[in-house]
Amino acid sequence: MNIPRSPRRTVAPALLTATALLALTACGTSEADSGSGAGKTVEIRIPDPGNSGVLALGKKDGSLDRALAKVGAEVRWTGSAGPFAPAAQAMNADQLDIATGSITSGITSLAQRPGFKFFTATDPDAAGEGILVKNGSGITSIKDLVGKRVAVNQGGTGEYLLLKALAKAGVPADEVERVHLRPDQTAAVFNAGKVDAWAVWATYAVAEIGSGRAHFVADGAAIGSDNYSLNAVRTEFAEQHPEIVKALYRYLHDASAEEKRDPAAYLNVFTDVGPTAVTGRAKEVQTRFTRRGGTVDPIGPEDVERFEAVADFYAEQKVTEDKVDVAAHLLDIEKLK
Numbered sequence: 486m487n488i489p490r491s492p493r494r495t496v497a498p499a500l501l502t503a504t505a506l507l508a509l510t511a512c513g514t515s516e517a518d519s520g521s522g523a524g525k526t527v528e529i530r531i532p533d534p535g536n537s538g539v540l541a542l543g544k545k546d547g548s549l550d551r552a553l554a555k556v557g558a559e560v561r562w563t564g565s566a567g568p569f570a571p572a573a574q575a576m577n578a579d580q581l582d583i584a585t586g587s588i589t590s591g592i593t594s595l596a597q598r599p600g601f602k603f604f605t606a607t608d609p610d611a612a613g614e615g616i617l618v619k620n621g622s623g624i625t626s627i628k629d630l631v632g633k634r635v636a637v638n639q640g641g642t643g644e645y646l647l648l649k650a651l652a653k654a655g656v657p658a659d660e661v662e663r664v665h666l667r668p669d670q671t672a673a674v675f676n677a678g679k680v681d682a683w684a685v686w687a688t689y690a691v692a693e694i695g696s697g698r699a700h701f702v703a704d705g706a707a708i709g710s711d712n713y714s715l716n717a718v719r720t721e722f723a724e725q726h727p728e729i730v731k732a733l734y735r736y737l738h739d740a741s742a743e744e745k746r747d748p749a750a751y752l753n754v755f756t757d758v759g760p761t762a763v764t765g766r767a768k769e770v771q772t773r774f775t776r777r778g779g780t781v782d783p784i785g786p787e788d789v790e791r792f793e794a795v796a797d798f799y800a801e802q803k804v805t806e807d808k809v810d811v812a813a814h815l816l817d818i819e820k821l822k
Contacts, residue, residue: 527558527726529733530582532566536761537771539740541754552736558729568641568668569717570594576601576719583733587686588713588795592809593640600720604816605734606788607714607741608779613687614642615701615708616650617675617694624682624702627654630661633681636674639665640804642712643684645795648802650684650708658802675699686712687774695767711791716781718816727821734818737781748775783818 534540543549544562553559564575569586573594576584584601586594591603616635618624624633627650637643644663651658664680668689675683675693682702683693693699705712716737723730744751749772752763763771792811800808 525557527729528561529553529558529722529726529729530561530563530580532564532572532581532584533562534566536755537752537763538754539737539744539751542751543736543740545754548740549736552732553729556728556732558726558732568638570641573597573599573601573717576717579719579721582719582722584717586715586717587642588711588715588792588811589645589799590638590641591715591717592792592796592799592811593805595809595811595814596805599814601717602720602723602814602816603715603717603784604723604730604818604821605716605737605781606784607781609705609710609712610687610714610774610778611706611710612704612777613690613774614646614685614710614712615690615704616646617683617685617690617699618681618702619675619678619699620697622681627651627703628656629702630682631656632660634662634664634679636664636666636671636680636683636685638668638671639663642686643668644804645684645712645799646686646705646708646710647684648804649710649798650703652798652802653709687771691763691767691771691774695763695765695770697766711795713788713792715784723816723821730816731818731821734781734783741778741780745776745778745780748772751775784815789815 531540534544540549543552544560550559563581566585569584569590570593572581572584572586573591575581577598577600579600616627616630624630630651635647637647647661647663648658651661664674666674668685671680671683671685672689672693674680676698685693690701694701718730749768752768752771756762757764789812792815796805796809796811799805
């Protein structure tokens with residue numbers, strides 16, 4: 486089967502999930518695992534996507550259900566989208582079948598005896614991730630972070646971005662204090678001035694930049710980020726239902742390409758008011774990032790090389806004890822049987 490693949494040299498991951506606290510709930514076993522017999526509809530458990538992104542629109546307009554129905558599957562939305570580390574734990578515990586994360590958080594999760602594999606890649610976000618500072622902070626370069634406190638999510642995208650930026654600027658990592666915080670807790674700390682900068686990605690950066698009070702002192706392009714966005718599938722589910730994984734890939738690929746063409750259609754899917762809505766200048770920022778973004782594609786050889794480079798970097802920086810074998814936990818969606 487020939488599965489569509491778009492050019493890979495676009496940047497920035499498609500917005501697949503909205504900002505939300507992870508609230509994964511323990512779920513009953515799906516019919517896929519219960520041995521209930523052929524002809525039964527297979528449930529695929531995916532974190533609820535919230536108010537924006539291709540999964541949100543697919544949930545609202547029924548297009549995702551229709552795509553999966555063709556291969557005898559249906560979605561059970563479970564919990565809500567959030568950081569990858571707890572989602573990985575949920576897949577390991579057979580409470581979740583699909584999750585979205587970054588290669589950086591993926592590597593640290595792979596070091597914990599994973600029960601999942603990655604099956605798609607979206608190119609690093611050159612525009613929407615970076616080192617965020619307040620306007621007027623006096624920080625005009627990465628070297629100005631010496632002696633400063635920078636908020637990062639430990640072992641994930643934030644820590645990677647900061648370490649990568651420091652290494653490129655020739656600044657020893659121990660000359661900058663890393664403050665380990667959960668991403669959903671960091672905005673208040675950053676805005677209260679308790680940290681001097683925040684290594685962050687679009688999910689959280691859009692609101693800060695949109696407020697007009699903050700900007701990137703270095704974005705993903707300046708840092709040279711290899712921080713891909715990935716989709717993971719529970720290993721047993723992929724082995725039992727490869728046709729469903731393929732169908733989900735095709736849906737995500739096509740929808741992410743459409744999202745690039747018309748970003749506004751994928752924002753504020755269920756409501757345009759309240760804490761999950763993207764409004765005003767923030768909406769303009771998100772739209773710009775998405776237009777410059779990539780699409781959900783199969784994992785190719787060039788991607789694997791860059792994944793391995795991140796794994797090497799994490800081992801060198803002592804984020805992981807040893808180099809993680811990323812290649813052992815990848816699926817070639819075009820060859821999946």
